[in-house]
Amino acid sequence: MPSTSVTVSENAARTDPRAGKYLTFALGKEEFAIPVLRVREIMGVQEITRVPQTPAHVKGVINLRGKVIPVVDLRLKFGMAEREYTARTCIIVVQTEQDGAKMLTGVVVDEVSEVLNMQAGDIEDTPEFGRGVATPYLVGMAKIKGKVKILLDINLVMSAQDLHGLTRCTDDAIA
Amino acid sequence: MAETPLQLNELASDPELVNDFIVESREHLTTVELQLLALDQDPANVEALHAIFRGFHTIKGLAGFLGLDSIQEIAHEIETVLDLARNGSLQITPAHIDVILAGKDWLNQSLAALEEMIHSGKPPALGRTAELLASIRLMAKKRDEEDPVPAALSALSPAQETRETEAAGGSHSIKVDTQKLDFLVDMVGEMVIAQSLVKHDPDLALGGKPRLTRNLAQLARITADVQRTAMSMRMIPIRQLFRKMSRLVRDLCRKTGKQVELELIGEETELDRSIVENLADPLMHMVRNSIDHGLETPEDRVRAGKDATGRVTLRAAHQAGFILLEVSDDGRGLDPQKLLRKAREKGLIEKDAQPSDDELFNVIFAPGFSTAEQLTSVSGRGVGMDVVKKQIIKLRGKIEIVSTAGKGATFFLKLPLTLAIIDGLLVGVGGEHFVMPIFAVREMFRPSQDALSTVENREEMVLVRGALLPIVRLHRRFGMRPKSENLAESLLIVTEAHGKRFCLVVDELIGKQEVVIKSLGESLRNVRGVAGGAILGDGRVGLILDPEGLFGKAAA
Numbered sequence: 001m002p003s004t005s006v007t008v009s010e011n012a013a014r015t016d017p018r019a020g021k022y023l024t025f026a027l028g029k030e031e032f033a034i035p036v037l038r039v040r041e042i043m044g045v046q047e048i049t050r051v052p053q054t055p056a057h058v059k060g061v062i063n064l065r066g067k068v069i070p071v072v073d074l075r076l077k078f079g080m081a082e083r084e085y086t087a088r089t090c091i092i093v094v095q096t097e098q099d100g101a102k103m104l105t106g107v108v109v110d111e112v113s114e115v116l117n118m119q120a121g122d123i124e125d126t127p128e129f130g131r132g133v134a135t136p137y138l139v140g141m142a143k144i145k146g147k148v149k150i151l152l153d154i155n156l157v158m159s160a161q162d163l164h165g166l167t168r169c170t171d172d173a174i175a
Numbered sequence: 176m177a178e179t180p181l182q183l184n185e186l187a188s189d190p191e192l193v194n195d196f197i198v199e200s201r202e203h204l205t206t207v208e209l210q211l212l213a214l215d216q217d218p219a220n221v222e223a224l225h226a227i228f229r230g231f232h233t234i235k236g237l238a239g240f241l242g243l244d245s246i247q248e249i250a251h252e253i254e255t256v257l258d259l260a261r262n263g264s265l266q267i268t269p270a271h272i273d274v275i276l277a278g279k280d281w282l283n284q285s286l287a288a289l290e291e292m293i294h295s296g297k298p299p300a301l302g303r304t305a306e307l308l309a310s311i312r313l314m315a316k317k318r319d320e321e322d323p324v325p326a327a328l329s330a331l332s333p334a335q336e337t338r339e340t341e342a343a344g345g346s347h348s349i350k351v352d353t354q355k356l357d358f359l360v361d362m363v364g365e366m367v368i369a370q371s372l373v374k375h376d377p378d379l380a381l382g383g384k385p386r387l388t389r390n391l392a393q394l395a396r397i398t399a400d401v402q403r404t405a406m407s408m409r410m411i412p413i414r415q416l417f418r419k420m421s422r423l424v425r426d427l428c429r430k431t432g433k434q435v436e437l438e439l440i441g442e443e444t445e446l447d448r449s450i451v452e453n454l455a456d457p458l459m460h461m462v463r464n465s466i467d468h469g470l471e472t473p474e475d476r477v478r479a480g481k482d483a484t485g486r487v488t489l490r491a492a493h494q495a496g497f498i499l500l501e502v503s504d505d506g507r508g509l510d511p512q513k514l515l516r517k518a519r520e521k522g523l524i525e526k527d528a529q530p531s532d533d534e535l536f537n538v539i540f541a542p543g544f545s546t547a548e549q550l551t552s553v554s555g556r557g558v559g560m561d562v563v564k565k566q567i568i569k570l571r572g573k574i575e576i577v578s579t580a581g582k583g584a585t586f587f588l589k590l591p592l593t594l595a596i597i598d599g600l601l602v603g604v605g606g607e608h609f610v611m612p613i614f615a616v617r618e619m620f621r622p623s624q625d626a627l628s629t630v631e632n633r634e635e636m637v638l639v640r641g642a643l644l645p646i647v648r649l650h651r652r653f654g655m656r657p658k659s660e661n662l663a664e665s666l667l668i669v670t671e672a673h674g675k676r677f678c679l680v681v682d683e684l685i686g687k688q689e690v691v692i693k694s695l696g697e698s699l700r701n702v703r704g705v706a707g708g709a710i711l712g713d714g715r716v717g718l719i720l721d722p723e724g725l726f727g728k729a730a731a
Binding site: 158 | 294693694695699702705716717
């Protein structure tokens with residue numbers, strides 16, 4: 001774990017809004033990071049109730065102490081190959097905002113790594129990947145101990161339209 | 176419409192302060208409206224006048240504090256008029272009430288604009304005030320030409336005022352965020368279910384354990400009490416909703432030239448806040464329907480030997496776990512012949528069909544149906560009663576019409592006490608558990624092979640008591656693998672959607688359970704055929720089925 005003093009991180013926060021504490025997790029060989037303030041809790045995989053007629057990356061819903069919340073498999077969401085859930089597989093419950101409304105979503109990842117304090121100096125902008133690669137939710141890259149962490153804007157990842165892709169016109173819309 | 180941007184001081188940039196202002200002002204405006212209507216009925220009602228004055232006075236003060244000048248100005252001008260009325264130099268007429276109501280409406284709109292500002296951060300655009308101000312000021316000026324003031328108005332004693340204030344501040348109450356309340360009710364619902372699961376746990380084997388039995392019974396009693404209290408916290412009397420109708424009736428009377436007396440019975444009946452909110456629209460359409468279609472003009476009424484003033488009655492009552500609502504009028508009643516003609520014109524009924532009166536009454540709920548010969552600003556477009564029906568079904572209620580030609584018509588509504596808990600049947604399909612709301616289940620059976628038939632080898636039908644009902648296989652709808660493709664080994668549930676019966680095929684019936692309905696979250700709100708989720712006895716989430724969504728067009 002990095003041992004940075006508080007003053008340094010405060011200075012860093014002033015220079016780059018992206019600096020701060022991040023929770024890092026792995027999907028395959030890639031390491032991702034989301035702001036720790038977005039994370040509500042981390043739990044092992046529990047029984048997920050499938051919801052019909054939803055895209056493959058929506059795994060279903062779970063019971064979070066009496067609350068029903070949707071669960072998204074980040075591998076499938078990012079178009080990576082599906083993998084059997086193991087004892088290391090985790091659900092990260094994140095709080096996101098959609099049109100001002102706060103909501104909780106479970107995100108399935110391969111493995112949760114650690115909480116890292118990222119300073120402005122560690123963070124670089126996402127490189128241009130060339131033609132047609134839309135990466136709106138990648139906010140930057142951080143190099144920590146020689147490893148690259150991909151910083152995610154989880155709000156954009158979870159953006160509702162993308163999540164369900166099924167806001168259809170209901171035929172009983174009231175005239 | 177020209178809109179003036181609102182000037183705000185820095186206090187107004189604190190969303191909490193602004194929100195408090197909105198909440199408090201809304202409360203005052205609601206009182207103001209009620210009292211205005213009371214004043215309209217009885218211009219000598221001094222207490223009503225005082226209450227209205229106080230409302231505007233408080234809003235003026237609060238608006239001044241936040242630097243909301245245009246709101247302050249309107250409130251101030253209205254206050255001036257009311258003050259004149261208070262000290263006896265102006266007599267309130269219906270025209271005055273119209274203007275004050277307009278002012279009240281403008282304030283309501285401004286509050287809505289402010290609310291939007293909090294959410295969007297954009298400066299609020301308020302409607303034009305100049306005309307409104309002018310008409311209010313005009314009222315204040317015209318006082319010299321008015322009639323002398325009735326004695327009651329000038330004979331105000333300060334004692335009356337203090338009494339009113341005491342009454343207003345008498346009830347001890349606190350404001351609680353509705354979200355917290357909803358969460359509490361939710362969790363209490365879960366507690367009730369968990370409690371009942373413990374009680375019925377076979378491992379406990381209560382026989383021969385009197386102490387445990389006693390303690391569990393005690394727990395059950397306490398849980399039930401807690402649930403009742405929690406529910407009651409979310410219950411509000413239907414009064415406010417009924418009073419809103421007074422306003423509507425008043426407006427409609429002025430527009431249609433009919434004389435209407437509105438009678439409100441059972442205003443104190445309490446029901447869930449969410450139901451009250453969702454009832455506002457249907458009730459409005461029904462009252463509008465009663466006045467516009469039901470009641471005759473004063474001349475016609477006199478000719479028919481009735482009192483020139485028509486009567487519309489709203490009645491609310493509790494009955495055996497349901498709320499009964501009635502909207503009745505003593506007008507001409509529904510005319511089956513006219514309905515039949517119109518229904519045939521619109522192709523809602525077969526040319527040679529001979530429907531019963533009840534069936535005919537139901538056509539008024541068809542979208543686009545209207546018997547009004549002419550389009551008026553009040554009705555005739557045929558939107559309205561179909562909205563009523565839809566909304567009532569959404570609230571899991573029922574609606575019935577009773578009508579006698581020449582005597583009037585009554586709409587009966589039957590609604591559940593709360594929307595939070597439903598009785599459900601736990602059914603299994605392909606290893607998953609679903610909850611089928613019991614109110615939607617007509618019957619269940621396992622079909623015999625010879626009752627089944629197919630159409631074009633694709634669509635399946637089953638013969639139930641002489642009626643052929645279409646079959647919807649839940650596993651096909653939801654893309655799952657059933658225990659058995661053979662219908663004779665499955666369970667058929669007869670249910671209803673869009674007024675038509677059909678059979679839903681599931682693998683098996685697992686049990687019956689009370690469940691608390693939960694939303695699947697904003698992102699999964701529009702899943703067709705799923706009404707929500709519920710926590711089942713084993714802690715898993717079960718999806719609640721929605722027959723309306725399962726039947727009809729397959730999901731695109």
